[in-house]
Amino acid sequence: MNKEISLTVNGEAHTVSVEPRLLLVHLIRENLNLTGTHIGCDTSSCGACTILMDGKSVKSCTILAVQANGHSLETIEGVSAEGQLNPLQNGFKQNHGLHCGFCTPGMIMRATELLASNPNPTEEEIRWGISGNLCRCTGYNNIVKAILHASATMQGLEPASTEPQFV
Amino acid sequence: MPVQQCRAWNRLPPNPSLFNINNYQITIMIQCKTSKEISGMGHSMKRKEDGRFLQGKGNYIDDLKLPGMLYMDIVRSPYAYAKIKNIDIEAALKVPGVAAVVTGKDLEKYGLHWMPTLMSDTQMVLPTDTVMYQAQEVAAVIATSRYAARDGREAVRVEYEVMKPVIDAHKALDPDAPVLRTDKPGKKDNHIWHWEAGDKEKTDKVFAEADVVVKEHMHIPRIHVSSIETCGCVADYHKVDNHLTMHMTTQAPHAIRTVIALVAGHVGLTEEKVRVISPDIGGGFGGKVPVYPGYVIAIAVSFLVGKPVKWIEDRSENLQADSFARDYHITAEMAGTKDGKILATRFKVLADHGYTDASANPSKYPVGMFSICTGSYDYQTTYMEADAVYTNKPPGGVAYRCSFRVTEAVHAIERITDRFAFEIKKDPAELRMQNFIKKEDFPWHSPTGWIYDSGDYHAGLQKAMDVVDYYGLRKLQVQKRKEGKLMGIGISTFTEVVGAGPSKDFDILGIKMFDSAEIRVHPTGKAIARFGTKSQGQGHETTYAQIIAEVLGIPAENIQVEEGDTDTAPYGLGTYASRSTPTAGAAAAVAARKLVDKARKIAAYLLEVSEEDLDWEPGKFTVKGAPEKVKTIQEIVFAAYTNHPQGMQAGFEATHYYDPPNLTFPSGAYICVVEIDKETGAIDIKRFVAIDDCGHIINPMIVQGQVHGGLTQGLAPAMYEELLYDEAGNILNGTLMDYLVPTAIESPSWETGHVVTPSPHHPIGAKGVGESPTVGAPPAIANAIVDALSPYGITHMEIPITPFKIWKALHDRGVV
Numbered sequence: 001m002n003k004e005i006s007l008t009v010n011g012e013a014h015t016v017s018v019e020p021r022l023l024l025v026h027l028i029r030e031n032l033n034l035t036g037t038h039i040g041c042d043t044s045s046c047g048a049c050t051i052l053m054d055g056k057s058v059k060s061c062t063i064l065a066v067q068a069n070g071h072s073l074e075t076i077e078g079v080s081a082e083g084q085l086n087p088l089q090n091g092f093k094q095n096h097g098l099h100c101g102f103c104t105p106g107m108i109m110r111a112t113e114l115l116a117s118n119p120n121p122t123e124e125e126i127r128w129g130i131s132g133n134l135c136r137c138t139g140y141n142n143i144v145k146a147i148l149h150a151s152a153t154m155q156g157l158e159p160a161s162t163e164p165q166f167v
Numbered sequence: 168m169p170v171q172q173c174r175a176w177n178r179l180p181p182n183p184s185l186f187n188i189n190n191y192q193i194t195i196m197i198q199c200k201t202s203k204e205i206s207g208m209g210h211s212m213k214r215k216e217d218g219r220f221l222q223g224k225g226n227y228i229d230d231l232k233l234p235g236m237l238y239m240d241i242v243r244s245p246y247a248y249a250k251i252k253n254i255d256i257e258a259a260l261k262v263p264g265v266a267a268v269v270t271g272k273d274l275e276k277y278g279l280h281w282m283p284t285l286m287s288d289t290q291m292v293l294p295t296d297t298v299m300y301q302a303q304e305v306a307a308v309i310a311t312s313r314y315a316a317r318d319g320r321e322a323v324r325v326e327y328e329v330m331k332p333v334i335d336a337h338k339a340l341d342p343d344a345p346v347l348r349t350d351k352p353g354k355k356d357n358h359i360w361h362w363e364a365g366d367k368e369k370t371d372k373v374f375a376e377a378d379v380v381v382k383e384h385m386h387i388p389r390i391h392v393s394s395i396e397t398c399g400c401v402a403d404y405h406k407v408d409n410h411l412t413m414h415m416t417t418q419a420p421h422a423i424r425t426v427i428a429l430v431a432g433h434v435g436l437t438e439e440k441v442r443v444i445s446p447d448i449g450g451g452f453g454g455k456v457p458v459y460p461g462y463v464i465a466i467a468v469s470f471l472v473g474k475p476v477k478w479i480e481d482r483s484e485n486l487q488a489d490s491f492a493r494d495y496h497i498t499a500e501m502a503g504t505k506d507g508k509i510l511a512t513r514f515k516v517l518a519d520h521g522y523t524d525a526s527a528n529p530s531k532y533p534v535g536m537f538s539i540c541t542g543s544y545d546y547q548t549t550y551m552e553a554d555a556v557y558t559n560k561p562p563g564g565v566a567y568r569c570s571f572r573v574t575e576a577v578h579a580i581e582r583i584t585d586r587f588a589f590e591i592k593k594d595p596a597e598l599r600m601q602n603f604i605k606k607e608d609f610p611w612h613s614p615t616g617w618i619y620d621s622g623d624y625h626a627g628l629q630k631a632m633d634v635v636d637y638y639g640l641r642k643l644q645v646q647k648r649k650e651g652k653l654m655g656i657g658i659s660t661f662t663e664v665v666g667a668g669p670s671k672d673f674d675i676l677g678i679k680m681f682d683s684a685e686i687r688v689h690p691t692g693k694a695i696a697r698f699g700t701k702s703q704g705q706g707h708e709t710t711y712a713q714i715i716a717e718v719l720g721i722p723a724e725n726i727q728v729e730e731g732d733t734d735t736a737p738y739g740l741g742t743y744a745s746r747s748t749p750t751a752g753a754a755a756a757v758a759a760r761k762l763v764d765k766a767r768k769i770a771a772y773l774l775e776v777s778e779e780d781l782d783w784e785p786g787k788f789t790v791k792g793a794p795e796k797v798k799t800i801q802e803i804v805f806a807a808y809t810n811h812p813q814g815m816q817a818g819f820e821a822t823h824y825y826d827p828p829n830l831t832f833p834s835g836a837y838i839c840v841v842e843i844d845k846e847t848g849a850i851d852i853k854r855f856v857a858i859d860d861c862g863h864i865i866n867p868m869i870v871q872g873q874v875h876g877g878l879t880q881g882l883a884p885a886m887y888e889e890l891l892y893d894e895a896g897n898i899l900n901g902t903l904m905d906y907l908v909p910t911a912i913e914s915p916s917w918e919t920g921h922v923v924t925p926s927p928h929h930p931i932g933a934k935g936v937g938e939s940p941t942v943g944a945p946p947a948i949a950n951a952i953v954d955a956l957s958p959y960g961i962t963h964m965e966i967p968i969t970p971f972k973i974w975k976a977l978h979d980r981g982v983v
Contacts, residue, residue, distance in 0.1 A: 036223015101220025
């Protein structure tokens with residue numbers, strides 16, 4: 001028995017009829033064709049599906065679509081205009097905070113809430129803050145740098161050099 | 168030619184007070200021949216591919232939707248070894264949306280129920296009577312939606328007659344062990360192959376006469392690549408024109424096309440009727456090299472129903488059924504003198520391949536490059552032998568970010584080297600310095616037949632020691648031990664062997680391991696370049712563009728790189744084993760040089776001088792003695808289409824298939840510093856310094872990113888990752904909740920640096936870097952931990968070294 005739900009995604013209102021068991025991540029990817037939100041596991045471990053729900057980062061594989069009824073969602077497609085990068089996206093680009101790009105949207109959505117709640121985090125706070133998101137490629141060093149870069153930019157400060165530092 | 172200094176890098180070590188580190192700094196200079204505008208080699212150009220990934224516009228396999236597409240889900244065996252008594256599909260066929268259920272018997276009608284592995288073994292696509300490992304594919308359910316396919320899967324009823332499996336590789340050759348591969352006529356045991364290298368007689372003699380002999384048994388456990396994207400495909404067969412487009416997460420699209428034609432040519436899918444497209448890949452690490460049954464089933468179903476079929480693995484399926492690496496049981500021995508000279512080594516390997524030998528290795532090297540196990544040291548006596556066995560586990564043997572079993576070899580040599588140093592009470596750094604191959608001895612002929620191309624091992628280790636203040640740390644260690652604290656310093660000085668490979672020795676299924684580049688420059692001076700490799704995050708779109716920019720002087724920004732479509736790209740063997748820069752990168756440089764040769768002819772024609780009167784620097788020709796007479800590469804390319812000399816072919820393009828004359832031999836010197844909490848066994852990595860030599864560096868930013876990632880995938884098996892099976896063959900940690908992929912918390916802040924000895928045979932002196940850190944890091948970490956525990960007589964710990972193992976080792980010795 002399908003259920004009709006209404007929700008806002010990236011500022012756009014949608015009314016959709018869904019199976020009650022449909023996962024939110026499948027609604028986003030399959031029904032709304034927003035494929036920037038990825039699926040990397042089936043145990044809520046990897047965080048590739050992280051989106052914002054009413055400003056809070058959530059793993060959209062762990063929420064049913066019907067639970068999003070009446071809520072406002074933001075996905076990676078909504079964080080900047082096409083062809084433009086917001087400070088976090090730019091931080092990732094400038095600091096080589098991504099390799100294959102698969103975990104990247106989830107990382108950015110998680111970091112969005114992290115910086116909203118803590119605009120000037122320490123390295124340790126960032127590491128704990130993204131510890132629900134797995135990245136297999138980068139080793140995290142440059143993801144941390146990317147988030148620090150965005151934090152500085154968003155506070156109007158000069159970010160640290162983006163040149164690679166070697167011993 | 169103007170040579171510009173791109174930049175100087177320097178860095179103070181983090182937390183200088185923690186280990187009383189001297190606040191000195193080292194500066195590396197990289198000389199760039201090209202301007203930032205051109206961004207050839209040495210520039211940390213920001214990546215060209217990042218835009219789409221950052222905006223959620225990547226094109227990964229599960230993002231693809233085709234009209235009329237069906238979804239496939241797979242019924243998997245709960246047992247490691249069982250006869251299939253019956254498969255009841257009636258209930259599944261009644262599930263709304265389910266279109267078909269396919270079993271091995273269905274595929275058998277078309278001769279598609281078996282396939283060859285990359286090592287010329289055989290593997291079931293779907294079983295007709297027996298399952299050989301837990302999570303093996305048993306049947307496939309095809310439906311109109313993902314959810315309906317899963318519902319159908321749950322409704323399939325399979326009756327099994329469970330048999331006693333062979334799980335322990337050590338018992339696989341017991342006389343009473345059941346023979347697993349009864350499908351192989353005449354097979355009387357579970358032995359797959361025997362392989363050896365070196366000189367047994369000479370080695371045994373040196374060991375018999377040596378002052379000092381040390382020995383350790385080591386298990387390099389089964390681990391899983393766990394790229395964040397799992398495997399999947401969309402098989403799209405069109406009956407009307409008998410054509411298959413296979414969209415697929417593959418690191419080797421061309422080789423896969425050939426394999427598909429080999430498997431399905433007899434039903435009409437010959438190679439010209441198959442197109443393989445590998446879209447953006449969410450990490451590979453070797454796991455996306457082989458052909459897994461799911462791919463073949465999807466092709467078969469699409470072929471039978473004439474509609475596109477999508478198959479995407481769940482993470483748990485991925486963790487339980489494919490993409491496994493390692494599982495080598497190694498006995499390592501070293502013989503030497505009391506004053507520290509290494510005289511000989513001896514290695515015995517038992518390789519657990521699971522149900523079939525589906526390793527991704529070059530054909531002539533079933534044990535991969537394991538014979539690099541003599542390491543970075545100057546001695547000529549060694550013997551290694553390896554035997555592989557079948558067990559009731561999923562097929563293993565993919566790389567996990569490693570060039571064909573180098574990781575196993577490096578762990579063995581670097582651990583046994585430390586064991587030798589411990590035995591004779593010599594500092595492990597000094598022992599290494601004493602035994603290193605000297606830089607003037609390159610090219611160096613190893614006792615197992617490798618010809619190391621270049622290196623400066625003394626400089627690498629010296630640099631790492633300087634950066635950490637090695638002797639200061641040793642003093643600190645003495646002090647900490649007096650306070651009852653556990654501190655360890657571990658070294659790994661490894662040599663890798665990558666870039667397979669020279670065609671005289673290296674092939675996969677008979678196809679030589681060359682790779683290719685095709686460069687087409689358009690009339691306005693912008694280019695497209697296509698390659699036989701396939702990036703999975705390594706940044707090929709940027710790196711290859713920079714190589715071409717370096718040679719041709721066309722800005723890297725104006726060079727579009729494409730890979731992964733067998734209809735458009737030249738044939739190549741793909742991206743794995745750190746081979747892209749050594750092979751396809753070399754092909755790009757050679758193809759670009761061919762274009763410079765053509766450009767010279769056109770410039771001479773345009774400037775009305777002879778070719779010898781021209782000077783070239785990337786981007787332009789000038790007339791000798793008349794520097795105002797210039798033709799830029801853009802002007803020359805335009806002329807190639809609008810005003811080319813009579814008799815010359817129009818256009819401006821070149822292709823090269825590069826067959827490397829030798830492999831490349833990157834090396835590294837890694838130092839890891841740990842503190843261990845005695846009461847809990849908790850390990851704290853205080854510092855990890857990695858000095859790599861990957862030859863000439865194309866993009867320092869990307870190289871450093873590769874090293875960071877590789878180190879983290881070295882940390883993982885050293886301390887966290889191991890797939891565990893019980894006696895019945897049940898996987899005990901087959902989800903990401905139990906299989907511990909390191910997060911940002913577990914991963915230390917890596918410190919990286921370089922020494923540079925260019926490969927003398929590579930066109931741009933590069934060696935490849937993506938995997939060195941995965942290879943080199945585990946023994947550095949293990950050596951540090953064993954060093955910390957050594958006052959209690961502990962000489963070895965099996966990886967992954969967990970707090971519990973440490974606590975138990977200390978507890979067993981009455982320390983805690």
